Amino acid sequence: MEKKIKVLISDDEEEFCRSCADALTSKGFITAIANKDGRELVDSILIRKPDIVLCNAFMPNIDMIGVIKQIGRAHV
Numbered sequence: 734m735e736k737k738i739k740v741l742i743s744d745d746e747e748e749f750c751r752s753c754a755d756a757l758t759s760k761g762f763i764t765a766i767a768n769k770d771g772r773e774l775v776d777s778i779l780i781r782k783p784d785i786v787l788c789n790a791f792m793p794n795i796d797m798i799g800v801i802k803q804i805g806r807a808h809v
Contacts, residue, residue: 737763741783743792745769753787771795775803 740762742750754764767777771792778786778800790797 737761738785739763739765739781739783740785740787741765741767741774741777741781743767743769743774743777743786743788745789769793771797771800774800775807778804779807 738761740754740757742753742764743766744750744753750766754766757764765777765781765783767774767788769789769792771794774786774788774792775795786800788797788800792800795803
């Protein structure tokens, strides 16, 4: 059985998120959408454990670099 890749998408444009999710789902990916907020994205990553995260570099509360650092600390 082949493992499906999980993708978490975070953006403030709901239509963009839906379009990406639909396109990826049609190709066999498992998709989820998170709000464009760094703190919420960290929580979503820790809960959903995606293989890939698509997000903006600049987000409210924590930027992409901060998200990466927090996820890194959570897995130490």
